Amino acid sequence: MSSMVDTGEPTRLQRIWQSNMAYSFRRNPVAVVSLVIFLIIAVMSLLAPVIAPFDPYDPASIDIMNSEYPPAWVEGSEPEFILGTDDQGRDLWSTILYGTRLSLIIGLCAVGLQAFLGISIGLIAGYIGGRLDNILMRLADIQLSFSTLMVAIIFLAVTQAMFGSETFNQYAIFFLIAVIGVAEWPQYARTVRATVLAEKRKEYVDSARVLGFGAGRIMVRHILPNSLSPIFVISTVQVANAIISEASLSFLGLGMPPSQPSLGSLISSGFDYIFSGSWWITAIPGVVLVVLVLVINLLGDWMRDVLNPKLYKG
Amino acid sequence: MSLLSVRDLTVKFAMRDQTVTALDQISFDLGKGERLGIVGESGAGKSITGFSLMNLLSRPGFIDSGSIQFEGEEIAGLPDRKMRSIRGNRMAMIFQDPMVTLNPVLTIGQQMVETLQAHRRLSRADAEQIAIMKLREVYIPSPEERLAQYPHELSGGMRQRIIIAMALLLEPQLIIADEPTTALDVTIQADIMELLLELCTSNMVGLILITHDLGVVSQMTERTLVMYAGRIIEAGKTREIINDPQHPYTQGLINALPQQTLPGHRLKQIPGNMPGLAAIPTGCAFNPRCPYAVDHCRSTRPETVSYASVEVACHEVNRLHNTVLEDESA
Numbered sequence: 001m002s003s004m005v006d007t008g009e010p011t012r013l014q015r016i017w018q019s020n021m022a023y024s025f026r027r028n029p030v031a032v033v034s035l036v037i038f039l040i041i042a043v044m045s046l047l048a049p050v051i052a053p054f055d056p057y058d059p060a061s062i063d064i065m066n067s068e069y070p071p072a073w074v075e076g077s078e079p080e081f082i083l084g085t086d087d088q089g090r091d092l093w094s095t096i097l098y099g100t101r102l103s104l105i106i107g108l109c110a111v112g113l114q115a116f117l118g119i120s121i122g123l124i125a126g127y128i129g130g131r132l133d134n135i136l137m138r139l140a141d142i143q144l145s146f147s148t149l150m151v152a153i154i155f156l157a158v159t160q161a162m163f164g165s166e167t168f169n170q171y172a173i174f175f176l177i178a179v180i181g182v183a184e185w186p187q188y189a190r191t192v193r194a195t196v197l198a199e200k201r202k203e204y205v206d207s208a209r210v211l212g213f214g215a216g217r218i219m220v221r222h223i224l225p226n227s228l229s230p231i232f233v234i235s236t237v238q239v240a241n242a243i244i245s246e247a248s249l250s251f252l253g254l255g256m257p258p259s260q261p262s263l264g265s266l267i268s269s270g271f272d273y274i275f276s277g278s279w280w281i282t283a284i285p286g287v288v289l290v291v292l293v294l295v296i297n298l299l300g301d302w303m304r305d306v307l308n309p310k311l312y313k314g
Numbered sequence: 315m316s317l318l319s320v321r322d323l324t325v326k327f328a329m330r331d332q333t334v335t336a337l338d339q340i341s342f343d344l345g346k347g348e349r350l351g352i353v354g355e356s357g358a359g360k361s362i363t364g365f366s367l368m369n370l371l372s373r374p375g376f377i378d379s380g381s382i383q384f385e386g387e388e389i390a391g392l393p394d395r396k397m398r399s400i401r402g403n404r405m406a407m408i409f410q411d412p413m414v415t416l417n418p419v420l421t422i423g424q425q426m427v428e429t430l431q432a433h434r435r436l437s438r439a440d441a442e443q444i445a446i447m448k449l450r451e452v453y454i455p456s457p458e459e460r461l462a463q464y465p466h467e468l469s470g471g472m473r474q475r476i477i478i479a480m481a482l483l484l485e486p487q488l489i490i491a492d493e494p495t496t497a498l499d500v501t502i503q504a505d506i507m508e509l510l511l512e513l514c515t516s517n518m519v520g521l522i523l524i525t526h527d528l529g530v531v532s533q534m535t536e537r538t539l540v541m542y543a544g545r546i547i548e549a550g551k552t553r554e555i556i557n558d559p560q561h562p563y564t565q566g567l568i569n570a571l572p573q574q575t576l577p578g579h580r581l582k583q584i585p586g587n588m589p590g591l592a593a594i595p596t597g598c599a600f601n602p603r604c605p606y607a608v609d610h611c612r613s614t615r616p617e618t619v620s621y622a623s624v625e626v627a628c629h630e631v632n633r634l635h636n637t638v639l640e641d642e643s644a
């Protein structure tokens with residue numbers, strides 16, 4: 001019964017559990033289910049080397065003779081391969097685990113890069129204002145007027161041609177992170193700028209200036225922590241977008257190589273076989289991708305509702 | 315040597331199609347440990363005076379001409395890097411609303427330690443010791459616990475005390491308090507003012523109190539400036555100005571106090587409004603609202619003259635005084 005004893009001073013964990021946000025989270029079954037599914041996918045994919053029965057990156061463990069076995073519940077399957085095998089004889093279950101891991105890593109790193117660029121630019125534009133603000137925001141407008149995919153396709157096609165397929169395939173993950181990261185920074189920059197414009201009129205900023213703090217310190221330590229809620233919301237949505245962008249690029253053959261497939265390249269490689277009856281190579285990774293993106297978006301929706309002060313009913 | 319000496323300070327705002335004058339040739343002095351009140355209606359330029367002293371005018375405002383000497387050093391137009399070592403350190407400012415002046419996402423301790431460390435080489439533990447000491451000086455109960463609290467966990471009066479403690483952290487020579495109690499309860503107002511007075515006198519800190527509350531000014535300050543439309547129209551010892559105001563505007567302000575009216579009667583307000591900065595009347599800026607205005611007032615701007623132990627900018631101060639005397643003798 002020790003949990004029933006009130007210890008007086010709540011621990012940090014208890015405080016988080018009792019906060020408004022945690023309360024609204026517990027009351028929202030969609031958010032709870034989304035988070036649970038997301039965590040399952042994330043943990044399993046991160047533990048891929050431990051969980052997966054085969055190593056899809058190891059050519060020695062792949063036998064071309066095993067190719068195109070259907071999933072276990074379909075007739076003609078091999079019990080060894082639960083979700084069947086792909087066209088090269090790789091175990092689909094292992095490949096999906098590894099592929100999801102790649103997709104998640106690319107998504108998160110790309111959003112990290114976007115956030116870094118966008119937040120820095122947004123803070124500077126919003127805080128300093130004037131001509132610099134104008135220049136930076138017009139740059140953002142120009143960037144936004146090109147679609148992400150178009151920029152990415154041009155960039156990746158050029159780099160592929162420049163470095164050759166071999167080198168490109170080796171560093172594809174970095175190219176993808178860079179191009180998705182750079183292409184979407186204006187989303188952050190605009191949101192952060194708008195928040196900073198509102199925050200910098202507040203008196204705590206005046207009082208920080210009066211206390212003799214420099215512009216950099218005021219931006220990073222005073223304004224940024226007060227602008228975090230929109231950043232959180234946009235980050236979840238952007239992770240989902242980045243995963244989709246990566247999948248699209250890989251599907252178009254400009255992303256991860258078939259030897260190290262992400263979800264997108266897996267879907268793409270299976271697409272050639274969909275009419276010959278091997279639907280599972282495309283369909284199963286497709287379902288994983290859709291579920292992953294859906295739960296991230298649902299979490300983002302919930303977060304937007306909670307953090308939006310206009311919708312807050314105290 | 316005076317602590318602060320302001321000469322002919324002119325502040326302008328560059329608007330889209332014209333430049334308006336927000337402060338027009340303001341001059342005043344402040345001795346070490348002296349307490350000065352600045353009073354006037356909203357828009358008279360009181361807060362702008364405070365901000366220009368701190369060199370914190372934000373665009374489109376700028377110091378057009380004039381000098382501000384602080385401890386013998388010219389600070390008008392000083393580059394921001396140098397000004398930063400003065401702000402908070404030798405000159406501090408207290409704002410109106412304690413609810414929004416503290417950063418909501420940092421604890422009291424973090425904010426105080428950060429302020430100290432920005433100006434002094436101090437370890438965290440030493441800075442916290444100083445913070446606790448200062449919190450004790452402003453009568454905050456159990457200051458050690460307050461350091462870990464966020465602003466929203468404290469009451470308004472408590473927060474304003476903490477803001478005062480933060481202003482005093484680096485032992486400044488001058489505190490500019492911009493309506494420090496307007497947002498507080500009346501009972502707490504008196505406490506805070508008393509505290510401010512006590513701290514200023516015991517530490518020999520100069521105080522510029524910006525307010526529209528003449529009662530507060532008469533309790534707190536030794537000298538008073540009355541501002542109207544960006545100019546100082548009357549300056550002198552607080553006692554003289556409250557008891558025997560010379561400028562018709564100051565008279566109007568004092569007559570408008572509720573205490574000056576019998577219960578059940580209408581308050582004696584000054585007719586009309588403060589003119590906008592873009593449309594300051596020629597001559598004396600107060601002439602459209604002044605009951606004593608004559609042609610001369612509408613055409614020529616009054617110079618500041620010494621009259622009855624105060625400095626006053628009014629053409630008709632002689633005549634006015636005589637009329638009042640006549641009224642009284644009649």
